[in-house]
């Protein structure tokens with residue numbers, strides 16, 4: 001049971017603590033430039049995600065639109081929920097090359113296993129963060145820009 005002295009102490013410290021909290025609120029109210037919280041979506045144009053942020057899987061292309069995927073299928077086997085399908089074709093020399101690199105963003109959990117498993121460093125994660133859609137079909141993507149080894 002609360003003693004009389006504790007009761008009066010709480011009656012004094014309670015409002016003091018309340019006033020301290022309100023002073024912080026009022027400080028930011030009158031100095032909005034000091035707010036450190038992300039002002040999303042107002043800052044959309046300048047917003048930078050952290051280096052290790054995982055948006056979606058990408059097949060890395062160079063400035064000429066070439067990739068180095070050998071269509072080995074290791075990433076496909078590493079994916080725990082079949083979000084990747086590596087479709088193979090043959091080039092005019094009869095060599096096995098990448099036909100289509102299919103990726104399903106709607107089932108991908110951004111675990112990164114595919115990126116880590118690729119022996120040639122062909123895959124990465126984008127920093128995209130606005131990827132919601134009302135049309136599920138838009139979440140099925142072809143990641144390679146061209147057939148073959150880019």
Ligand code: SF4
Nearest residue numbers: 079108109111112114
């Ligand atoms: S990030 Fe994970 S779930 Fe997504 S495609 Fe790669 S292995 Fe599959």
Ligand code: SF4
Nearest residue numbers: 069070072073075118
């Ligand atoms: S992305 Fe890498 S692991 Fe996946 S098929 Fe291409 S070379 Fe193989």
